[in-house]
Amino acid sequence: MTRVGFLEGFGLDVKKVCESGRRGGLGVCKRSRLVLRVRNRNLDDVRLDEKEEDDDVQEGSGLEDSDVIIVSRRELLAAIFAAFGFTSTILAAQRYSSIRRWSFTAFRGVLRERYPPTSGNSVALARFMMEGIKNGPIANLKNLTWINVQPPRLKDRLLLVHIWRMSDVRTMDIMARLEKVIFGMKKELSGAVATLSVHCAKFDSERIPPFIQEAAEEMRWRHSVASDTDLSLWKSIGVEAWPTILILSPNDHRVLVALTGDRIGRLEECLYASLSLYKKAQLQTSSFPLPKVMKPSMTWDAPLLRYPSRIAIDTKGGRLFISDSGNSRILVTTLEGRFLMQIGGSARTDPMDAEVAQHVLYSEGENEGYRDGSFQDALFKNPQGIAFNALKNELAVADTGNNCLRIANLEERSVRSVNFVSSIKDAGAKELTTKRMTSPKPWDVSVSSGNVYISLAGSNTIWRLDPFGDMIHFCGRTGVAGRVDVESGYGGGLFARPNGMCGKQSSLFVVDSDSSTVREIGLGEKAVRTVVGGDSIFLGNLSA
Incomplete structure (x- = not known):
């Protein structure tokens, strides 16, 4: 040419x-x-x-x-x-926040090399950690912004580092597992291991220190919290996902072992193995500085509500239902705010107002748990979404902390549980077996035409409880996060941490938090579409 x-x-x-x-x-x-x-x-x-x-x-x-x-x-x-x-x-660069988190260290998979060996042999694990002392990647802790303590002295201690973000619904569960292990090893650790949670933001709004401090206080953390604002720690060792647990060597802060996903269950044996590498004389035994935690008041001057999350209305009966998440209970009032009853939690009498005090709870520690039964005996743990089913005069409750759906029958004044069960086929098995999901994290519920729809933020799925009491996996793919719309067939649609929900007869609207979108599920045509939000160019961007 x-x-x-x-x-x-x-x-x-x-x-x-x-x-x-x-x-x-x-x-x-x-x-x-x-x-x-x-x-x-x-x-x-x-x-x-x-x-x-x-x-x-x-x-x-x-x-x-x-x-x-x-x-x-x-x-x-x-x-x-x-x-x-x-x-x-x-x-x-403008639209993909994940590019800011990219590092050549992660590209090379350096941190994946510090995943513990699959063998349960303690000798092999100790040998693996010994190798980490010499060759493990060095974690950059110099640029951390300390949130709830003054910059502490990090030398001469093993460091147990919990990398988290406030928008991750699994944070509370992971921290509860950490605290259980630390409490069980309290004597062995004895100040030689310092625990700190380092916040690494996914979204820009999560980088603000006051928001991080508020989130830590809401979860009642009693350990040091820092923010990796410029992602220097994240990039220095090639972190790839939340949450990630690290055990760092004293002084030079090399990664001895890294735990993600199901590997977090091996934290206790990894702590024992890391302690075996050092003599007690080599490590500090003095207490690590802890934040001042404001304990909830045990007096009757405490506020009635603590971090309430959702409400539901019975317009015909003139009732208002309040999910009092911080107190792990449901309050029922009139539309004018007059107290009617309490569902879940314990009650104590108060000589000044015994009629109200027998229902209203202020103290911490007596209300949290998992138990079905009457309204007085039932216990919840961090309930979130609620929805009133007028056809059955029932209240559906997403009991997030207990990973199940709770149904409160307002006629019988009783609470029952409905679990999320998945069907799996083990290797070599001829038939499917059912197994309760370990961490589905139900976050919100919505009622439409007698069906109760539940958003499971932990498994990225939507489930449905039909009028006959059958729990059905309705939409999304378990454990797979994404933003995929489909014109027909629910199975192909993907969600990323769905939480808030509301519905009408023909459609269900879902807040898909990690993709920053509002999604619509067409109940008639079996379609999944994006209504508003998200990245209009890079549709797979989950950091929009």
Whole structure:
């Protein structure tokens, strides 16, 4: 293709082309050369003109040296590809927050090399950690912003580092497991191991220190909390997911072992193995600085509600249901706020107002738990979403802390549980077996046409409890996070930490938090679509 033909292919107006003196198909004129003139810097005004080499240009032709750009096919292609690459890079950097978390260390999979060996042999585990003392990646703790304590002295201690983010619904469960292990090893640890939670934000709004402090206080953490604002710790060792548990060596802070997912269950044996590498004289035994925790008041001056999360209304009966998550109970009042009853939690009498005090709870520690039964005997743990089922006069409760759905029968004044059960087929087995899901994290509920729909933020799925009492996996894929819309068939749709829900007869609307979208599930056409939000260019972006 000649240079002229190439430019004509781009829709440029070739006014004159030298017809003589072509050399071997190269498209080069003997007495002229092709020039590109740009008027007013507008691509619509781009035209191709001819300039005589003998400089015999008439006055008034309007062609000035400053107007002329000589181009070749190679130069034009290079300019197009360079502009495309530059624009794509800028868009990707702006829209993909995950690029800020990318590091060459993670690309090489350095941290994955510190996952403990699958063998349960304690000798092999100790040998693996010994190798980490010499070759493990060094965690950069120098740029941490300390949230609830003054910068502590980190030398001469093993460090148990919990990497988390406030928008992760699994945070409370993971921390509860950590505290259980630490409490069980209290004598062995004896100050030689310091626990700290380091917040690594996924979204920009999570990077603000006061928000991190509020989240830590809400979860009543009694250990040091820091923020990796510039992600220096994250990048230095190549962290790839939340939550991640690290055991770091004293002083140089090399990663002895890294635990993610199901590996977190091996924390206790990893702590014992790491302690065996050091003599007690090598480690500090003095207490690590702890934050001042404001304990909930045990007096009757405490507030009635503590971190309430959801409400539901019985318009016909004039009742307001309040999910009092911080006190792990459900309060029922009139629409004017007059107290009617309490569902779950313990009660104590107060001589000043015994009628109200027998229902209202203020103290901590007596209300949290898991137990079915009457309204007085039942116990919840951090209940979140609630929805009133007018057809059955029941209240559906997403009991997040207990990982199950609770149904409060308002006629019988009793509470029962409905668990989320998945069907699995073990290797070599001929039939499916049922197994209760370990951490589905039900977050919200909605009632439509007698069906109760539940969003499971922990498993990225939507479930349905039909009027006959059958619990059905309704939409999404267990353990797979994403943003995928489908026109027919619920099975292909993907969600990323679905939580808030509301519905009408033909549609169910879901807040899909990790994709920053609101999704609609068409109950009639069996479709999943995005209503608003999310990344309009990179549809798979879960950091929008």
